[in-house]
Amino acid sequence: MENFETTSSDSSDQEVRSIRRKKVYRKRVDLQKYDDIDFFDRFRLKKETVLHLLQEIEDAIKMPTNRGGCITPIQQLLLTLRFYATGNMLITVADFMGVSEASASRIVKRVSRAIASRSQKYIKMPETEAEMEEIAENFYKIASFPRVIGAIDCTLIRIDSPGGNDAEIFRCRKSFFALNVQTVSDAKLKIRNIVCRWPGSVHDQTIFNNSLLKYNFENNAFGSYILIGDSGYALKKYLMTKLQQPRTPAENLYNESIIRTRNTVERQYGVWKRRFPVLKFGMRLQLDTIRLIIVATAVLHNIAIDMNDIFTIENFEEEELEDNPQLFANAVNGEYVRNLLISQHFARL
Structure with a gap:
């Protein structure tokens, strides 16, 4: 049997490793x-x-x-x-x-x-007719767009590469690793709905298509009330987007109104990320923890609004560029509702 000698340096290293670090109680x-x-x-x-x-x-x-x-x-x-x-x-x-x-x-x-x-308490779409009417009135005060109960969009939350075989699906179109987070904002900048489980490469429309929010709108849970989104979303009877080539004064007025009204979700992202910069600078944590932090900061954002804990930003940059408007074909019933809004509402303003 071969004998191994133990040197003094080996025994010294073992001794150092065996010494337990003294517990320090810091201030x-x-x-x-x-x-x-x-x-x-x-x-x-x-x-x-x-x-x-x-x-x-x-x-x-x-x-x-x-x-x-x-x-x-x-x-x-x-x-x-x-x-x-x-x-x-x-x-x-x-x-x-x-x-x-x-x-x-x-x-x-x-x-x-x-x-x-606490998200179910603080992050929720309106449930009663009175709540929906109040939110719609607040949106109407911005730029006279009727029946809106939410502005929808997605934003990228930077993360470190999660590693593994599927890491590249988290690389977004801006070439960094991210989660693509969908939210719906009301006129007071409260987050009414949030989805934060999709990798950064996934398109906004795909996230919406697979959300409970779309299911609820498809099943008439919100009556005649609607969402507004950018041109990356498909036009639906419950989701209005702007016209790509407005021709009449009423159509121009419609576009101006939807742009100003949809601006609430961009402002919401600005306030949310400025208040909690961890969302802007990125996180080096496990994905499960990152998702918890995203939802937790959304809850805090809403609690702060409820308690009049104001956080203002003088200037903000739009979080995301609009996606290719030609990616999705407009739905016929969506076109009908949009044309009706233009002819019966914006043409009379």
Whole structure:
């Protein structure tokens, strides 16, 4: 049997590896440390909004025991909001909060899941006639476009390559890896519907075709109310798009109105991504966690609007260029509804 000698350097390395790292309890951020302005600058939400949210998710994120320097629910929430607000690597927010990078990773996922679980409460299409009428009235005030209950579009959320054989399907037309996220915005910039499970290479129309939202419109769940979208979507009786070659004053007025009205979804993307830059700069996380974060920030966006937690942007750039308008043929019934709108409404304005 062959003998192997153990050198002094080998034994020294083994000894170093066997020494357990001493646990360090670092100083953690206190909610009272910042005044209202400094707090908003760092976490992108007002203290009242954060405390309101904490009441809703505290039971879901609190630790089972207080032993071993337990991280409190408010500290977990602040760490997660800081990650959303900076878009930095986890080690940066871990240092900011005085925890390890591993703890920060677990906390971001746990808190994001807890917030995302509130999506059915805060992200929903109108369900009653009164709700739909109110939303339609708010849209009408923008540019006199009637019966609109939502502006639909998609935006790209940058991610790292997920790896594997299917990684390239996440590469979008702008040549980076992304998820293509569909949302519907109302006139107050609230997110009324969200779909965030599709790779960046998938077309907007494909996402809509496979959504519950289309199923509901096809089955007349919203009556005579409609969506408005860009020219990448197929014209339907419940989804209006602009005319490619307007010829009459009424048609020009229709186009101007739909462009100004649909602008709400672009503004929604601007506010959403500016408030939570992690959506703009990208995430180096697992896909499941990224999807949780996208939905969680959408929930926070709506909660902030409900609580008048205003986040303004002076200038915003349109998130996406319109897709090829010739990609989809217009549906006959969609053309009929659009022509009816032009002749009976915009021709009389």
